[in-house]
Amino acid sequence: MSGFLITLEGIDSCGKTTQAHLLEARLESEAVPHLLLREPGGTAVGEKIRHLLLQKEHPLTDNTEILLYAAARAELVVTVIRPALKKGLVVVCDRYLDSTVAYQGYGSGGDGAWIRALNERVTGGLRPQLTFLFDLSVEEAFRRRGGGGDRIEERDLSYHRRVRRGYLAIAGEEPARFNVIDATAPAEKQHEAVWSKVEAALQGRCSGEL
Numbered sequence: 031m032s033g034f035l036i037t038l039e040g041i042d043s044c045g046k047t048t049q050a051h052l053l054e055a056r057l058e059s060e061a062v063p064h065l066l067l068r069e070p071g072g073t074a075v076g077e078k079i080r081h082l083l084l085q086k087e088h089p090l091t092d093n094t095e096i097l098l099y100a101a102a103r104a105e106l107v108v109t110v111i112r113p114a115l116k117k118g119l120v121v122v123c124d125r126y127l128d129s130t131v132a133y134q135g136y137g138s139g140g141d142g143a144w145i146r147a148l149n150e151r152v153t154g155g156l157r158p159q160l161t162f163l164f165d166l167s168v169e170e171a172f173r174r175r176g177g178g179g180d181r182i183e184e185r186d187l188s189y190h191r192r193v194r195r196g197y198l199a200i201a202g203e204e205p206a207r208f209n210v211i212d213a214t215a216p217a218e219k220q221h222e223a224v225w226s227k228v229e230a231a232l233q234g235r236c237s238g239e240l
Contacts, residue, residue, distance in 0.1 A: 033063075033115035034235060035156065036228065037126040040164035041194050042183045043171040044213045045220070049164060050124045052221040053228065057120060062232065065114045069125040070102035072110055084180040096134045096145060103127065104152035112156065120232070126158060128200055133182065136196025137189050160231055162224055163201050166213035168194055 036053075038046040050066060057064040070080040079102040082088075083095065090098070103126070114121050127149040135142040168190040175183065201208035209227050211220050 032235070033117065033119045033121060034159040034231065035111065035115065035121045035123065035126075036160045036162070036231075037123045037128065037158040038162050038164065039125060039128050039132070039197060040213060041166060041168065041171050041190055041197070042179070043175045044164040044166040045217065046162070046164045046213075047124055048217060049162070049211075049220055049224060050122055052217070053122055053224055056221070056225055056228075057122070062120055063118060064120040064122060065110075067106065067110065067121065067123045069106065069123060069129065070099055072106045072123075073102075075105045076102040084182065086181045086184070092134065092138050092140055095138070096130065096140055096148070099130050099134065100148050100152045103130075103149070107153050107156055112154075120228075123158075126161075127153060128161065128197070131200055132193050132196040136199070137185075137193040158207065160227060161201075161204075161208050162227075163197055163208055163210045164213040164220070165194070165198065165210050170214065 038050050038053075040046045047068075050068075054064065054066045069076075070083055071077045079098050083090070083098055083102075111121055111123070130145055130149060131142065134140045135145045168187055171190065172187070178184070198210075201210055209223075211223055213220065215223075
């Protein structure tokens with residue numbers, strides 16, 4: 031049985047990491063072979079790149095930022111995600127290619143066509159079967175965070191508003207893949223909405239529809 035890839039997306043402090051762990055626990059309880067990953071990261075090289083991307087000591091140019099995310103993604107896909115999918119695992123990834131389009135494309139004004147082409151190249155065309163976008167207002171996200179944050183989290187409200195609009199635009203382009211979740215709902219309600227889609231995907235995989 032082939033594995034499949036599920037990704038979780040959204041602006042910072044939207045609660046997607048909490049949802050990733052809730053999904054991991056549900057898959058564990060249902061005895062579904064799985065793997066939970068995060069981007070950037072998931073490999074020794076990727077974690078070092080993550081530290082460089084999120085640190086505040088050294089500024090990075092926009093293109094450097096894009097290329098570093100792509101490098102971490104290339105390493106993760108080749109060394110971890112593809113082998114896991116080949117083994118039939120359900121791979122859950124906290125951020126993936128849509129993050130770069132939203133943050134470095136819509137947020138920073140990067141060349142969207144180049145970012146998408148780069149994503150295609152470094153992933154070898156590997157796209158998620160399911161993506162969950164946890165949608166939350168920027169103001170509520172900032173309230174939850176309570177100030178501070180990493181280099182990207184500390185960018186101004188207008189930047190994060192562009193990122194949110196970008197995510198919604200991406201979701202609108204691919205409604206069959208994206209599931210937009212109201213991130214103001216109670217965490218358990220969000221999880222049940224996620225699980226209903228994942229469970230259907232699991233059943234479809236078993237019946238050969240995926």
